[in-house]
Amino acid sequence: MDAAEKPLHEAAIIIDAVCPLLDDQSLIADYQAGGLTAIAPTVGYWHGADVTLRTVGSWHKLLREREDLVLVRSAADIRRAKALGKTGIILHFQGPAPIEDNLDLIDAFKALGVGIMQLAYNVKNRIGDGCEERTDAGLSRFGLQVVERMNQVRMIVDCSHTGVQTTMDAIEHSSAPVIISHANAKSVYPSPRNISDEMIKAIAGNGGTIGVVGFPGFVSADKRPTIDQFIDHIVHMCDLVGTQHITLGIDYYGHQYPYAEDRAAMMMYENALADNSWSPNAYPPPPHIYPAGIETPKSMMALTDALLRRGFEADDIRKIYGENLLRIYETIWGE
Numbered sequence: 001m002d003a004a005e006k007p008l009h010e011a012a013i014i015i016d017a018v019c020p021l022l023d024d025q026s027l028i029a030d031y032q033a034g035g036l037t038a039i040a041p042t043v044g045y046w047h048g049a050d051v052t053l054r055t056v057g058s059w060h061k062l063l064r065e066r067e068d069l070v071l072v073r074s075a076a077d078i079r080r081a082k083a084l085g086k087t088g089i090i091l092h093f094q095g096p097a098p099i100e101d102n103l104d105l106i107d108a109f110k111a112l113g114v115g116i117m118q119l120a121y122n123v124k125n126r127i128g129d130g131c132e133e134r135t136d137a138g139l140s141r142f143g144l145q146v147v148e149r150m151n152q153v154r155m156i157v158d159c160s161h162t163g164v165q166t167t168m169d170a171i172e173h174s175s176a177p178v179i180i181s182h183a184n185a186k187s188v189y190p191s192p193r194n195i196s197d198e199m200i201k202a203i204a205g206n207g208g209t210i211g212v213v214g215f216p217g218f219v220s221a222d223k224r225p226t227i228d229q230f231i232d233h234i235v236h237m238c239d240l241v242g243t244q245h246i247t248l249g250i251d252y253y254g255h256q257y258p259y260a261e262d263r264a265a266m267m268m269y270e271n272a273l274a275d276n277s278w279s280p281n282a283y284p285p286p287p288h289i290y291p292a293g294i295e296t297p298k299s300m301m302a303l304t305d306a307l308l309r310r311g312f313e314a315d316d317i318r319k320i321y322g323e324n325l326l327r328i329y330e331t332i333w334g335e
Contacts (some may be wrong), residue, residue: 008314009304010043011038012101013082013322015224016297017090017116017211018182018249020158023260026060027291028069028087037322038088040181043114044098046121046277047097049105049226052098056112063089071113075329078322092181095121095163096146103149115333116156119143119166122193123276128166132192132279156332159203160211160249161193168202176332178208182249184218184233185240191218192282197240204241207331209324211249212237214290215256227306230291234320235310243316244288247325252297256288259296 015038021027031039043059044052063071070081072088076179081088091114099105099117106117111172119139127143129135139147147170150157157178159167171178180203186194195203195210203210212233219225219233237246254260255268263284272278289295293302307317 005301005308008308008317009035009301012304012318013078013326014248015088015250015322015325016040016248016250018042018094018251019093019250019297020094021252021254021256021297023254024259029136031297032068032087033135034297036087036088036297036300037082037266038072039187040090040092040116042094043091044093044095044109044117046095046097048100049098049102049108052093052109054238056109056114056263059089059091061110069281073113073115073327074330074333074335076335077293078177078326078329079244083154090115092116092158093120094118096125096195097121098126099146101126101142103145106119106146106149106155107153110153114155115329116158116179116202118160118162118181119146119157119170120159120162121277122161122282128169128204129163131163132282133163136163136165138165139173143169144173147174154332154334156328164196164199167199169210171206177209178203179208180210181247182211182213182251184213185232185236188218188233188236189218189220189229192279193218200237200240204245206285207328209245209247209328211247214250214252214294216288216290219291224289225282225291227291227293227302229320230294230303231306231310234307238316238320243319244324244327246319246320250294250297252290253288255286256290257286257295260286262287 019039020042043055072090078088122130123133158181184194220229255265
């Protein structure tokens, strides 16, 4: 272990902004073992308001019962969690299905602590097109209203999984920075889920951030990517727009190795292909093994060590780990 690695890792505010692994709430412990300060369970996917409300309610119950957890509504909540040795919980939606066709549901879910919402999840919806849709239309009239209402209630606009033109329209029409919570660089590895250099520059140009993803199909063509292949995406994006716009959205999830048996993972995969939420072009078949050394959130310190070995300065690592997202949260949610 490098002498600088452990104190840097322990002192840094570390935010993983995309954590669908937390569909199983018991796995909070794995993130805590890895030294994470704040984590973002996906509390809304493709279900409507009724099912999503039950999920949000289960998190509020857990937050009430556990003194080691803090609901994050502001940047100050994350700083407080770090100071107290607690874990911040950031509620976010991967897709707009929970708001159905009612703008007032944006207000309702924001009041319940949902601070971030993706505009699409791979396919077309009433707001706009996903990144794997055959068309590339921009924001609909309803989509423009959604962005405006999200700005009004201070909910962060996330264009992960979202089509190019819909994303560009969101950047143009949003009065607050637009982020991409999790996507890698297409010029490093050309997955349909990754984003172009032009998109990286557009997000940075609007004051936003891009989170680097560990899902193997977005990292490289290798079944078991190396940690350096993961860092290649960080290096490329930092060279392109600076370290102040790069974050972590590692996207650990419940059907990856080693959390799911191969049979269960394949069943989930086949269902995702059947309902068109995934395509084989972007999502290779399981097992999905995350980059070597950070296969699970428990071993996140290995990333700190690898970034130091690749020549990243401690200040830049702290920016990527948490300070860049704290800036976004302060700007949109308030201090």
